[in-house]
Amino acid sequence: MHQKTSAAFVGASWLALGVGMLGYLTGLWRSDMLLNEKGFYFTILMFGIFAVVSVQKSVRDRLEGLPVTDMYYGICWLSTILSITLLTVGLWNATLLPSEKGFYAFSFLMGLFGAIAVQKNTRDNQEVSKKE
Secondary structure, three states: OOOOOOHHHHHHHHHHHHHHHHHHHHHHHHOOOOHHHHHHHHHHHHHHHHHHHHHHHHHHHHHOOOOOOHHHHHHHHHHHHHHHHHHHHHHHHOOOOHHHHHHHHHHHHHHHHHHHHHHHHHHHHHHHHHHO
């Protein structure tokens, strides 16, 4: 049974993505970090979002019987794990207050969750629209 995703869940997903990314980016903008540090953390966010969207798509493709190579599937998961690991190592070694480290970690994870949920909703609603 396929049905359109509720407007409430779609809105909550976009809100999670927006709040996570905007919070993270605002924190970077206002921080006293060097520009190369800001670039590192920005790149990690973009890499992480791309990685989790790729994981969601490849998992979904496999469930629907669409071909996904094991190599691509593995790279998607490796990229997701690598982005989280890089953020963890970066924050562990950063000269930030523990509250700042927690802020970046949770806004990053919220952004990743939001990206997965938005991708899922988009795919679900596209599938329902095809069948109508």
